Amino acid sequence: MSTETPTLKKKDFQSDQDVRWCPGCGDYSILSAVQTVFAKLGLPKEKMVIVSGIGCSSRFPYYMDTYGFHTIHGRAPAFASGLKMARPDLHVWVVTGDGDAMSIGGNHFIHLLRRNVDVNVLLFNNRIYGLTKGQYSPTSEEGKRTKSSPMGSVDHPFNPLGLALGSGASFVGRTVDIFQPHMRELMLRAQAHRGTSFIEIYQNCNIFNDKAFSYMTDKPNRADNVLYLEHGKPMIFGAEQNKGIRLNGLQLEVIELGGSMGPEDCLVWDEDRQNPAFAFLLAQLAPPNFPTPIGVFRAVEQSTYDGDVLRQIDAATTQNPGKLEDLIYGGDTWTVEPPQEQPAG
Amino acid sequence: MTTAVTNPEEKSGRAVTPEKLSDVVIRFAGDSGDGMQLTGGQFTSTSAMVGNDLSTLPDYPAEIRAPQGTLAGVSAFQVRIANHDIHTPGDEPDVLVAMNPAALVKNLGDLKTNGVVIANTDDFDARNLKKANLETNPLEDGSVEGYRVYEVALGTMTRRTLEGSPLDSKSQERCKNMFALGMAYWMFSRPLEPTIQWLKKKFGRKPDIAEANVKVLKAGWNYCDITQVFQVRYEVDKAQLEPGIYRNISGNSALAMGLVAASRRSGLPLFLGAYPITPASDVLHNLSTYKNFGVTTFQAEDEIAAICAAIGAAYGGALGVTASSGPGIALKGEALGLAMIVELPLIVVNVQRGGPSTGLPTKTEQSDLFQAFYGRNGESPIPILAAASPKDCFDIALEACKIAVKYMVPVMVLSDGYIANGSEPWLLPKLEDLPDLRTDFRTDPEGFHPYQRDEKTLARPWAIPGTPGLEHRIGGLEKEAVTGNVSYDPMNHQAMTDVRAAKVARIVQDVPDLEVDGEASGDLLVLGWGSTSGVITGALNVARSEGLNVSRAHLRHLNPFPGNLGEVLASFKQVLVPEMNCGQLAFILQGKYLKEVVSLTKVEGKPFYRHEIVSRVKELLKGDADVH
Structure with missing residues (x-):
């Protein structure tokens, strides 16, 4: 942390605008985490920029006292890419939702990740369209009855982590709106990572899709249904820490610990494996047969798009600094002489 | 013949006195793979170096390689060179280079009566005639009657020129456009050197290809010089353009x-x-x-x-x-x-x-x-x-x-x-005449509001991220005047809509008044916009040379229009608006200025011909004369 930067507090990141999410919305908790984390980062406030698309989550910039740009539906990654390329000194955070990033903005989402532009993406996944009042989203489960699917949705949902990993994402994580310390820790990791950091946040929409994640957030179920990924540690979960995850061929399976099996039989989590296959396997784990993993799925070093673009420009400007005169007067030119005039007088 | 190509002199050995032309239009037409754009481009660059005024019209299919030899695959490049200031690539070519039957039949209709056709006879075989959907050979069935046709076996000549070359036969065949270019250079007394230099640079890493192309280019030139194929040779002098570097x-x-x-x-x-x-x-x-x-x-x-x-x-x-x-x-x-x-x-x-x-x-x-x-x-x-x-x-x-x-x-x-x-x-x-476009970002936090406006321009400040103390939010929701906070207030929305429009309207203070070329008022104004400028200028030169009194103006600023546009429109009895659409500017002008205008429209995928505008001008002025 620079000594010249004044110490900022959480309230320094709260804007003067009234927050207009529904009372009880998971977004409040995420907003609080981001404000806390930004204060903790010790970076100058004016260097922080939040770029969002459209949807409930995308109102986020209005509530942050940083630079903020509420753009158009699904396109935040493209605005953020242009901004980061033009201004590598800025810290750019994209806030998006499951409709914004997975549906209308799917294309920009995958291309941001494959390019590995150095920005952070928070995807608020509530598995429903909230702002348009309750239609199924691309992450809604099959068969979901909503206003636009009265007989149940026949869409197969996207797995955002699988999509991100398939796009070559260098940093992929998942957390849950009410798991404050876990969420903050993940956000700090995202800021520290060079390249696109993608975090899926399970977020409860208490109006249109209430309790979508209660199977893993309610205290009695939590320990049995959540697998905390910890780098270098065996994957163990359960109220009694009595269950583990084992690799069997190309499958993951749950094993009971205690009898013939112990922690040494469990898969040891390695988040910086170059091969994304393990992370992809983990991303498939879901109830009812598996716990839901949260934490860092992948964190690998890769060159960043903005860094490479800058390097090319630096090399070109150093080798042969452009001169406007050469540009205009270069190429094949010819001269038209003034007509010979009779001397005056 | 091939022996002569080794050391060609650009000074012709034949006693052909070049005929002086003030203005000539040449069209190179062939298959998409024949390199016609490149050939035309080289003829253009060389003519520019010689000091002609010029104007070009490339015309190529959307398909990268449509089926070879077909009408769909024809690619053409038209260039007009002149010893004076010109404004269009010309209505009708004087010379057509046709690399195959499809190129000939597709372009022949445009050629001037008694125009020159250079046809590559190698490709006028049964196979290529069939590809062009032709029952008979147009070189033999009377199609080319009324034109001066020169039949040249470009492919054969090229192959002969390249006998012993390390290139395979397909690569040799690809050089035949250079034979045609060499002929065109002879015919119009152009130097070969600029193209030779260009070829050497372009194929710097493939010296065999560079050498073959140069050889064929020279062969084309020598072929014209040695044989008695062309009775005439032309010269187009430098254009007297405004002095300066071009x-x-x-x-x-x-x-x-x-x-x-x-x-x-x-x-x-x-x-x-x-x-x-x-x-x-x-x-x-x-x-x-x-x-x-x-x-x-x-x-x-x-x-x-x-x-x-x-x-x-x-x-x-x-x-x-x-x-x-x-x-x-x-x-x-x-x-x-x-x-x-x-x-x-x-x-x-x-x-x-x-x-x-x-x-x-x-x-x-x-x-x-x-x-x-x-x-x-x-x-x-x-x-x-x-x-x-x-x-x-x-x-x-x-x-x-x-x-x-x-x-x-x-x-x-x-x-x-x-x-x-x-x-x-x-x-x-x-360089010193280029406008100064420097601008200031807002940096002073004192009294800063993201939507506070400059009195003169109504512009808001440009406050970029990274500036301490100016943190603010922008977005697509309607915003409150001055503060920029989200606002759904009805009167605010009206006011913000109005101010955004007023700001654009105010740009008129940076738009020069519309200049009228010709009389400032009269019977007929031809008003153009965009790329029709050249052809309208050319057409009016023709009309005026025939004694017609017609004025011209050209819009570069469509929104806002120049401040005096309404006045200019009102100063003419009739206004003709030629545009390559179905009358879009005409519609806008009539809505905004309540002035009836006459539309001349065309959507054929190609620019207006000069004569199309000239004849409409004549009709309008004739109609005008009839009334009075």
């Missing part, structure tokens, strides 16, 4: 250079977001070679991302640009509306092509004027500029930057396929 320039090249110049003169780094699309891609190609000017080019995943990234860069303080054509502009509409409401500077280039939908990708049209005016949801006026010629693309880029930055507004620049790919001599500007 280079030949296409619209897309000029536009790219203009954008770099705008970046330099404004001190803003240039950021181009683009997605490849015909006929705008050359803007991306050219700018991607200007990295040494600090230019960032971003080949985005789609048209939408291209404009959004450019807006993101502009938000960060760069000169944001996106360049596309109609279909791409359609996709950019929502983002353009955002740039308009958040009031960030941006340059949006539309190199128009035939529409609607995918339309005619490689053909020219001016049918996106309504799209520029109205192609966004909500009340969303933006300034619109239209380049009048290839070289004007340079100036228009600078002007677009000036307006965008001064008024904090996205600017639409209209070009089209004709001026984007066509070229003309460009009198190079003096």
